Amino acid sequence: MADAITVTKVFDLKGLACPMPVVKVSKGIKEVQVGEVIEAHTTDPGALTDFPAWANTSGNKIVKTDQDGDVIKFYIERVV
């Protein structure tokens, strides 16, 4: 794939309920450098609206969102 995303770190947030996915992803993004991408897996349907809201407010960027059954995968680039 030409547009393959290089993921630096993967976070398994499956089964976690609000506010934990957002809390963990906000901590997780700080574990990589600016410009690097993390992958977060969650089963919280609320994350579909919450993660973009978190990214908008914190200034980071969701590069891609995938849904695999109940699991939602976010690819998030650290911008700040």
Add this chain to the structure above:
Amino acid sequence: MNNAAENLKETPAAESSKELTMEAIEKQLAELKKATDPKVSMIVFSGDLDKVLASFVIATGSVAMGMEAVMFFTFWGTPVLRDKSKSVGGKDMMSKMFGTMLPKGTGEVKLSKMNMGGMGTTMMKSLMKKKNVASLEDMLALAEELGVKIYVCEMSMDLMGFKREEMVQYDGLEFCGVAKFLEEAHNSRIQLFI
């Protein structure tokens, strides 16, 4: 027309007033900047499990969003921050009564609805565990870890006869009055009363 001419004549005075205005504007700007701190100030008035839980969810969520979070525990919210394992003596009868009747810490807090003599709260807690929703104890620890600031209302402490020694160990917990809350609220983008 006349005014314009007068203004022209009074150039030196106009200049100095302009300078003053600039200073005032800068001062206002600094004030405005402060007011737009990405901060959430919350009054936790309620001592109900559901409402206190919601408060902690918002507080920890705020930090995750890159905001600062400040919680003010007052009135019925105050006993939530008591430490179950601590007991202090030397209280008068009324204080003792309040101490016995009010929940002692996060573990004894009840639902605002459907408590049903404690049965509802027990059921809700087991449901929360099953659904992987963090308990109040976990949320308090998480809030501390994330640096959520907690203030406790001194007046409520005094009114209900609580002593500082019986409150939970929480990093940065402070006791204050209404002025501290108003200062924080004044400098916050979001203010909530729960």
